[in-house]
Amino acid sequence: MGRQGTTQRRGSGASGGLHASVFSGAVRVALGTGLVFGAGFLKEIQVAASFGLSAGLDLYLLVLAVVVLGSGLLSGAFQISFVPAWSEAAARGEERQSLLSAAVTMALTAGGAFWITVVAALPAVLPLLSSSMAQSGAGETRQLAFILGALLVISPVNGLAHGVLQSERRFFLSSLLPACSHLAAFTALYLAGKEATVSLLALAVVAGLALETAALATLLARRGLRLLPGRFSGARERRLLSHASRLAVASVFMSLTILVDRGMAAVLGEGSVAALSYGDRVPNLFRGLGSVALATAVLPFYSEQAAVQDWQGARRILNRFSLLALAAGVPITIISVVFSREIIQLLFMRGEFGASDAALVASVQAAYLFQVPFNLAAAVSMRLLAALGRTGTIARATATALALNVAGNLVLMQFFGVVGIAWSTSIVNLFIFVATQVLARRVLAEEHPAGPGSADAAAHMDEPPAGLGD
Incomplete structure (x- = not known):
């Protein structure tokens, strides 16, 4: 009876510790996400000061909306499906670098396909949605689509790296790093002053996301992992895809x-x-x-x-x-x-x-x-x-x-x-x-x-x- 009671108390204590860990993780994610929202608001204030309600900003926002929708779909899908596969490989004592590299290959391939599609389709589609977009010209639309389309390739790879950090309970750091893109855009527009353009804004957003990638790669390197593409093979990779x-x-x-x-x-x-x-x-x-x-x-x-x-x-x-x-x-x-x-x-x-x-x-x-x-x-x-x-x-x-x-x-x-x-x-x-x-x-x-x-x-x-x- 005493042993059973001890076992139950231990199980209850372990369960309580687990629940505390989950709650602590949620609080850290909320705090990091809130700071990212704050950085985004700071960026929006500077964007408003630089461009007002201009036609160029309308075009940028429309292209960005399409790109963010696609990058969000890819990033979320790969990250959510990758975390269980990562944990399964750890539980079975399998080598995980090959899984990460294969996932990076899949993310780059899917993102690249989306990027090509966006660059090819948006110059023809946006004028159909708005007559004002027709005045912008296909060249400017294609330029913005080409620059911002890089998000489609970078975001899914970042999502995989975030999945690794979150699996190691680095919730706050993972949720805070997306602020890089907002801060880069704010800094670029502030320094450019009256010379700011929507192309500069697009380049700054992409550069900020690339900076986030570099930070993630550095953090993974400290854990002996490389955020590089590799061979796609095996049942677990097909299941992940x-x-x-x-x-x-x-x-x-x-x-x-x-x-x-x-x-x-x-x-x-x-x-x-x-x-x-x-x-x-x-x-x-x-x-x-x-x-x-x-x-x-x-x-x-x-x-x-x-x-x-x-x-x-x-x-x-x-x-x-x-x-x-x-x-x-x-x-x-x-x-x-x-x-x-x-x-x-x-x-x-x-x-x-x-x-x-x-x-x-x-x-x-x-x-x-x-x-x-x-x-x-x-x-x-x-x-x-x-x-x-x-x-x-x-x-x-x-x-x-x-x-x-x-x-x-x-x-x-x-x-x-x-x-x-x-x-x-x-x-x-x-x-x-x-x-x-x-x-x-x-x-x-x-x-x-x-x-x-x-x-x-x-x-x-x-x-x-x-x-x-x-």
Whole structure:
């Protein structure tokens, strides 16, 4: 009896230490991400001072929006799929430099293909979207696409390096390094003064990202790792590529949700798209800090538990941090909804932005805020599915969410206008939360019933985690 009680106390202590580590990691990610947001705001102030509302800045922002969308898809997909593979290789005692080098090769290849596509397509596509873009000329568009397109190649490689750092619990440093790009752009524009151009801004952004790459390569070199391409071969590399592809598809569906909302809002009349954009600023800040922090912190721990088949530990993290996300998100949502109009008035009500505009945007913001706690908790369950290799499940869930979002927009916008579109998005996020929570628990309960240290788990220690074959 005494030995059993001692074992239980040790297990409880280990679990408590693990939860403290995850929470500490989330706090460090949130702090680093907040500082990056601050650096980005500093850059935006200088951009506004250098270019105002010029046509050249419009062109730059349009090209950047396309590039950032693509680089974000690639970087996120490779990083999220790489961390579980990295942890699996560590648990099995395999050499990991070859895995990193193969992943770098895949990232460079995918990014290069996107880069060529962007340079070739944007000069023809942008004039179709805006008549003012046609006046800019294909040459200037192609030049910006060529410069900024480098982000498509650099960002996925950086994502892999960040995955290594996060696996070693270097959360704050990893989340802080993206500030390099913002600070480089601010410095270049400040020094250039009145001679600043959008091409200089684009070059500075790329140079800042390359500086981040150099810092990451230095940090990896201290660990005996090289951030260089290598041979692509073997089942684990093919599995990594498969999971990255599925996660990229899932990200596309999530990104299309935003585009669909903006497109459907456009038919509701002047100012509807702007109302959606303004109304999502504060909710997006909460989602950006909270979801990124939780998702980044839990993934390495989930990956290590999947590698050693510690399903009970994974279940404890899922339960504890899903509840923590809801417990933190609900009060934030309630308070923000109560003071929604005051928040909008403080942030935007000046000049042409009047009281009626504030009332509409406040209603949009309140509807968007409803999704915050569910978005935070869904980040916890989606990372568990990713760590278990259930990337196909994530892609199907996001595809379903996109279809539900379109249907919800069509119905709710008839009754509530642009506010209905915001409510549809929040309801879809509730669906994603419920779906991913149910699916994650079903995987743990049905496919991985064995607890840590059991005979069944020990018998499969030499096999890759079952979920990685999905």
